[in-house]
Amino acid sequence: MRRVTIEVPAEGNLLRKSGQADVWLKPLIGPVERAKLDSHSSVTLMNDIVHASLKVNLIGTEMMKRVTLSEQLVRDYQVEADNWKEQCESLQIDVEILEESKSTLEKQVRALTSELAVEKAYSNQAGKEKDHLETSFSEQLSKASEEIRELRALLGEKEAYADELVQNLTQTQEDLRVSSDKVCSLENSHASLQASYESALAKNEKLRNEITDWERDYEILEDKTSIEVSWGFLNSLHDTLIEVSQENFNLKSELAKIK
Known part of the structure; x- marks a missing residue:
């Protein structure tokens, strides 16, 4: 082959x-x-x-x-x-991550469920408190409305009283003005009277000095003349001289006439 x-x-x-x-x-x-x-x-x-x-x-x-x-x-x-x-492998890792996330989410769901129950209890309590507050607020509002009405009435009375006070104040101010004018007039009169009083005091002091001089001259005259004069006559004469001195009598000129 x-x-x-x-x-x-x-x-x-x-x-x-x-x-x-x-x-x-x-x-x-x-x-x-x-x-x-x-x-x-x-x-x-x-x-x-x-x-x-x-x-x-x-x-x-x-x-x-x-x-x-x-x-x-x-x-x-x-x-x-x-x-x-x-x-x-990546999906396996993702699955593991998702499992962990699922576990975390389940824990969060349980926590949120617990919190929701607590919040629900709080909500019920808050609802009761809300009803109580609404009732209390209504009562307080009614009471406040009544107080407002009373205050308005009192305010009206106070306004009327204030008007009366304004009128009284106006009248008082007018009276005060008149009184001030009177006080000014009295002060002017007091000044004039004070000047007259001081002038009278000066005249009185002058007369006292003249009487003192007269008494001294009288004693000298008594020693020189050895004239016996009864005390009654001297007293009457002394009183007469005092009265005359009060009538602006010039003692020196009269004594000169006697000498």
Whole structure:
């Protein structure tokens, strides 16, 4: 049997395989082809081998294309699988984070539920206090309205009293003005009277000095003349002189007349 070499492309290269045709082509040739192979001549056999080798080359090329495509698909699938793995790991981390968030949120929900219950209790209490305050406010408002009415009435009375006070004040001011005029007149009169009083005091002092001089002159006269005069006459004379002195009597001129 003649040896045959077959070239098969694989990953950009040509693979060569040599051997007897009946050995490595046997799996590719069925019983009918094998019977034909046994009955044909060598030329026919060579033609069949060439056709078979071409067929094998085509099949090998197609197979290699499929293998290459399969390898590319495998690589793509591997890359995609790696991407999916990374995404799964990321999603797993996200799931763990979400689980933690869920746990935290559940705790917060429980806390909020507790706070809501407390707030609800406070709200009920606040509602009761609100009703109480509204009732109290209504009572206080009614009381305040009554007090306002009383205050308005009192204010009216005070306004009337204030008007009366204004009138009295006006009259008092007028009376005060008249009194001030009278006081000024009295002060002027007092000044005039004070001047007259001081003048009278001066005159009185002058008369006292004149009487003193007269008494001294009288004593001298008594010593010189040795005239005995009764005390009754002297007293009467003294009284007369005093009365005369009060009437602006000039003692010295009268004594001069006596001498």
